Amino acid sequence: MSRTAVNRTLLALVGLVLLAGGALLLAGGLDLNHRWHLGLPADWTVTDPHHPVLDAADRTRWRGDSWWWPVLFAALGVVAALGLWWLLAQLRRGLTHQVTVPDADTGGTPVRLRGDALAAAVTDGAEQIPGVARARVRLVGRAHRPHARIALLLEPGAAPAPVLRALSEGPLDDARRSSGLTALRADARLRVDPGEVDRVR
Known part of the structure; x- marks a missing residue:
C-alpha cells in the first residue's frame, strides 16, 4: 500500500x-x-x-x-x-508537481520536470486550436506516469471531433515528445454550451 x-x-x-x-x-x-x-x-x-x-x-x-x-x-x-x-x-497529493523523465545524455539518470510547466505548455497549445475559447489542464497521478485532465470551453459552433483530434495530435503529442514520456493519458471535458457537457476519454 x-x-x-x-x-x-x-x-x-x-x-x-x-x-x-x-x-x-x-x-x-x-x-x-x-x-x-x-x-x-x-x-x-x-x-x-x-x-x-x-x-x-x-x-x-x-x-x-x-x-x-x-x-x-x-x-x-x-x-x-x-x-x-x-x-x-x-x-x-492528487496533483503531479513533478514529472520523471529519463535522460539519455545523463546515462539514464531520471530528470525532474515541473508538472505545472508541462500543464501550462499543454494549456497554451490547446488554446491555439481553432474553436477553443479557453482551456484548463491539470496533471494528476504519479511522477513517472502522469495523467492529464483537460477542460475545454468551445466557441459557439465548434465541432468536438476536430478539436479532440487536434488536441491529441498537437499539444498532447508535443508534451509526450518533449518530456520523453512513452505515454500521457488524458481525459478531456468539452463544454459546448452551459447546459451540455461531453466527456471523452
Whole structure:
C-alpha cells in the first residue's frame, strides 16, 4: 500500500472515531438511548442527559492553576491545525508537481520536470486550436506516469471531433515528445454550451 493510501486510510479512521464520539455525545444529550432504545450501556455517563461528561472534581481540579486553560486551548488549537494541514495535504497529493523523465545524455539518470510547466505548455497549445475559447489542464497521478485532465470551453459552433483530434495530435503529442514520456493519458471535458457537457476519454 502506498504512503498516500496509508495516510488517507488513517485520516478516514481518525474521522470515523471523531464522528462516532460526537454522535455518542449527541445521543446522550438528546436522550436518544432511551427514546429510540439504542441499547447503549446504561452505566455510560455520556448516554445519560442528566449526568455531566466531567464531574465537578474533574472540572475544578486545575481551576486554581493559571497555566491550565491557556495550555489546554493551545494544545487543542495545535491538534486542530495539524488535522487541517493533514487533510489539505491529502487533497493536494492528487496533483503531479513533478514529472520523471529519463535522460539519455545523463546515462539514464531520471530528470525532474515541473508538472505545472508541462500543464501550462499543454494549456497554451490547446488554446491555439481553432474553436477553443479557453482551456484548463491539470496533471494528476504519479511522477513517472502522469495523467492529464483537460477542460475545454468551445466557441459557439465548434465541432468536438476536430478539436479532440487536434488536441491529441498537437499539444498532447508535443508534451509526450518533449518530456520523453512513452505515454500521457488524458481525459478531456468539452463544454459546448452551459447546459451540455461531453466527456471523452
